[in-house]
Amino acid sequence: MSKLLRKPKAVEISPGVTLIHDVMTDSSLLEFVGMKVIDLNPGATYTEDLDKVECCIVALTGKITVSDQQVTFENIGTRECVFEKKPTDSVYVSNNQQFQIEANSQARVVLCYSPSQQQLPTKLIKAEDNQIEYRGKYSNKRLVHNILPDSNPAANSLLVVEVFTDSGNWSSYPPHKHDQNNLPYESFLEETYYHEMNPKQGFVFQRVYTDDRTLDETMAVENGDVVIVPKGYHPVAVPDGYDSYYLNIMAGPKRIWKFHNERAHEWILERK
Numbered sequence: 001m002s003k004l005l006r007k008p009k010a011v012e013i014s015p016g017v018t019l020i021h022d023v024m025t026d027s028s029l030l031e032f033v034g035m036k037v038i039d040l041n042p043g044a045t046y047t048e049d050l051d052k053v054e055c056c057i058v059a060l061t062g063k064i065t066v067s068d069q070q071v072t073f074e075n076i077g078t079r080e081c082v083f084e085k086k087p088t089d090s091v092y093v094s095n096n097q098q099f100q101i102e103a104n105s106q107a108r109v110v111l112c113y114s115p116s117q118q119q120l121p122t123k124l125i126k127a128e129d130n131q132i133e134y135r136g137k138y139s140n141k142r143l144v145h146n147i148l149p150d151s152n153p154a155a156n157s158l159l160v161v162e163v164f165t166d167s168g169n170w171s172s173y174p175p176h177k178h179d180q181n182n183l184p185y186e187s188f189l190e191e192t193y194y195h196e197m198n199p200k201q202g203f204v205f206q207r208v209y210t211d212d213r214t215l216d217e218t219m220a221v222e223n224g225d226v227v228i229v230p231k232g233y234h235p236v237a238v239p240d241g242y243d244s245y246y247l248n249i250m251a252g253p254k255r256i257w258k259f260h261n262e263r264a265h266e267w268i269l270e271r272k
């Protein structure tokens with residue numbers, strides 16, 4: 001199996017808390033992006049001390065209460081399934097803080113991490129604060145919820161976005177990359193993709209490749225998988241009959257999303 005593809009696991013780490021993914025920088029190819037996916041049974045709690053990392057807690061599905069010892073956000077989260085396609089609530093917690101999540105219902109939470117030194121205030125990112133974008137045309141249409149875009153100064157490094165791609169469409173397409181620290185033309189951002197499909201037995205294809213093809217991997221991605229994008233272009237193709245959801249976490253030395261389209265395919269954008 002590709003080094004870039006992670007399958008979900010189910011390890012009970014405390015009563016009622018199951019670790020589904022654990023893609024931290026000490027166990028992946030990444031330096032700037034970490035992520036965990038956890039499931040919580042109703043009433044279960046998960047506590048974490050953030051050392052030198054900041055964290056965006058995304059209430060992917062279900063209802064949770066999040067506190068950082070000073071402030072508490074009760075009963076946040078808006079959906080039972082990501083394919084309801086409504087934005088959800090998230091909480092930003094800075095480095096060197098402790099947070100606790102308590103599940104008010106069965107919940108799946110994505111924890112997005114990046115190394116961070118400068119403390120920032122804990123912040124609730126409400127569902128209604130997500131910037132919603134409809135991108136693309138023909139078979140390149142997708143719906144984007146910007147949870148933590150570079151226009152929101154709440155974080156030091158983290159960028160978080162979720163993308164819905166309907167059956168038969170392509171997204172993160174035409175292929176683009178952000179792996180050069182060459183602003184204002186391109187920024188260096190690592191990225192992870194947490195994928196779901198509807199219906200669940202579906203799969204999508206994701207290719208991760210560089211100009212010189214020293215990295216060129218095409219993966220069949222199933223429900224709950226994570227794809228790691230250390231560099232390169234990273235388009236996603238969704239087969240007929242299945243809808244795709246993914247949550248992206250990006251981070252790098254500068255908190256700017258400036259991507260470079262692969263020139264050979266840029267004409268896709270220019271179609272009338």
Ligand SMILES: O=C(O)C[C@@H](O)[C@H](O)C(=O)CO
Nearest residue numbers: 135142161163171172173248
């Ligand atoms: O517009 C899309 O299809 C989503 C992508 O931009 C995705 O969020 C990504 O690749 C970010 O670099």
